[in-house]
Amino acid sequence: MTRRFKAVIFDFGGVFTTSPVENFAVYEKKQGLPDRFIGGVIRARLHDGAFARFERGEIGMEEFDALFAKETRAAGHEIRGREFARFLEVDFKPDMIAALSAVKGAGLKTGCITNNFPSIESDGSPRRAERSAQLQAIFKDFDHIIESSKVGVRKPEPRIYEMMLEALALPASDCIFL
Template sequence: MVEAVIWDFGGVLTTSPFEAFNRYEREKGLPLGFIRSINATNPDTNAWALFERSECTLDEFDRLFAEESAAKGTRIPGRDIIELLSGNIRPEMVTALKRCKEQVKVGCITNNVSAGKGAGMARSSEKAAAVAEVMSLFDHVIESSKVGIRKPDPRIYEMACEALGVSPAASVYLDDLGINLKPARALGMTTIKVLSPEQALKELEAAVGFPVA
């Protein structure tokens, strides 16, 4: 019996920042996946990890990311990456969130940084307002930049379940990254890897047992 649906934000309720990364790489003549390769190197201690846990400032991240990218062949200021993070809201996923809220508890676990406006790191007031409207739907939101813990640390999933008053086994978790789904699944959560809204909503309906579209 599902008692809660817990959502990642970027790449699930919004378009993926990876799309923006790819666009930046094409514009700069960089190999596809270059930015992600930097973030995947020393994933628990690199500039990205430090910033998501609020263990460095924006200025420090700007410098550290530039140093890490330069070591791989091309210097990219960290501030360039921050400008790419805020995706566009996916209306069909927000509709599904609302349908879930009518039946079960809903929560959000997002790895984010202290930059931009609000939990979605929006770069404009208009986008910030749209993100805030979505965030207001959740019964509880956990932001890595505020709690000092980031996915895939198992503690962050436990924190979400505790805050919602549900067991992991009674929860469904959606994320676009397999590395973030693995610990959730190990805790007993039903997991859905979001490859596209259509695929994710089909799997979500099967998991919760009621229409979400």
């Protein structure tokens, strides 16, 4: 018997975009920091650190800027949160955008769960405006989107997955997560 799923739930970063984690290494090299320094700082306070709190929308940019600087300084190399957040820009993957269209075309429900930050102020650049328009165009193709910064829960917390299942009105057994 063939299993027929009713919905596909996508992660966003690293699936529809290049991995933001890859940017950590680029930033570290550019700044002369030790390899994996940033990831180590984030993992040290995975659930209660500045990065996690910013992704859950518990703090804004000003507080993230100061707290991330404090955490990185304590680990040996200060990085301002505002500077780091601006460096996290990623590129979209056209193949995944096409895959989303194919999934929708097959009649499946679609969901997106993403760990993200509250909106970072625009620098007024045409590239930033273009990227914002691209993001909105992708988001409109999902039936449901859950953004960590808007709901106060982030992956891998089970509640964010439960929220998506509730939004789709489906049991986990009817969904596949990519």
